[in-house]
Amino acid sequence: AQRVTQPEKLLSVFKGAPVELKCNYSYSGSPELFWYVQYSRQRLQLLLRHISRESIKGFTADLNKGETSFHLKKPFAQEEDSAMYYCALRALSGTYKYIFGTGTRLKVLA
Amino acid sequence: DTGVSQDPRHKITKRGQNVTFRCDPISEHNRLYWYRQTLGQGPEFLTYFQNEAQLEKSRLLSDRFSAERPKGSFSTLEIQRTEQGDSAMYLCASSLEGSGNTIYFGEGSWLTVV
Numbered sequence: 001a002q003r004v005t006q007p008e009k010l011l012s013v014f015k016g017a018p019v020e021l022k023c024n025y026s027y028s029g030s031p032e033l034f035w036y037v038q039y040s041r042q043r044l045q046l047l048l049r050h051i052s053r054e055s056i057k058g059f060t061a062d063l064n065k066g067e068t069s070f071h072l073k074k075p076f077a078q079e080e081d082s083a084m085y086y087c088a089l090r091a092l093s094g095t096y097k098y099i100f101g102t103g104t105r106l107k108v109l110a
Numbered sequence: 111d112t113g114v115s116q117d118p119r120h121k122i123t124k125r126g127q128n129v130t131f132r133c134d135p136i137s138e139h140n141r142l143y144w145y146r147q148t149l150g151q152g153p154e155f156l157t158y159f160q161n162e163a164q165l166e167k168s169r170l171l172s173d174r175f176s177a178e179r180p181k182g183s184f185s186t187l188e189i190q191r192t193e194q195g196d197s198a199m200y201l202c203a204s205s206l207e208g209s210g211n212t213i214y215f216g217e218g219s220w221l222t223v224v
Contacts, residue, residue: 009150032211043113044153044201044215051210086152090211096141097166098213100152 002027004089006101013077014109021072021104023061023087030092033063033070036100038084047072047085057081077108112136114216116202122222123192130188131219135204142185143213144177145201146170153201159185160207192223 003026013019025031035047048056050063050070061072070087087101115134123129135142140161145153156175157167161182171177174192179185189196199220203213 004152006152043217046212046214049210049212088152095166096143096158096160096205096211097155098143099155100145102150102152 002031002089002091002099004087004099004101006085006087006104008104009102010105010107012107012109015079016076019072019074019077019081019106019108021085021087021106023070023072023101025068025070025087025089027068027089027091032090032092033061034088034090034098035059035061035070035072036086036088038086040083044086077106079108079110082106082108114202114204114214116200116216116219118219119217120220120222122224125194125223126191128188128190129192129221130186131200131202131221133185133187133202133204133216135184135202136206136214139204139206139214140182141205141207141213142179143203143205144185144187145203147199147201147218148197156187189221192221194223197221197223 005024033050037047038044059074084103086103089099117132143158144156147153155168157177159179174190177187199218201218202216205213
């Protein structure tokens, strides 16, 4: 079965500190991984996809198939990064079903 | 706003009543998804459509739940004989085939069953 695990419900860091939001997945095949973000009073929106290998708002994430992880990182946190972050997986087997983790709330303290 | 829109945004209903939610996807998006989210949890997959065909349903979608997308445009999610455990946020999302598989979410419909 496909599963996405985000072990931290809450992560608090000071402004300017590095951030790492953890995401582990279980899936025996080839997955497509995403990070979605939800800012206060806004809808869930895509932050980045592993296929794009891009940096969005200073965030990056590398797919590590050996460790089945897709951790989200940013070297210097900003207050505007405070939000809920969800890791999601899609199995590359013809389905368009996305499995989401339980989310991590990031609080960036001034 | 040309994003995914959902109606109603909030619904309070008595246990045993039927409720229906509507989702209008982004224009020309051929895939449409329904998710359910409860407090402290991530979105849980319910079902998705490609055009008017319902291609996959979760086991979470009991016989009391039915979703339709009759003309491949808007979709409805109906819950019959609501139970208190149905209280949740119902999220709709859409995507365009070939656009990189990014799904765009609506703001959700809050259901409270009393």
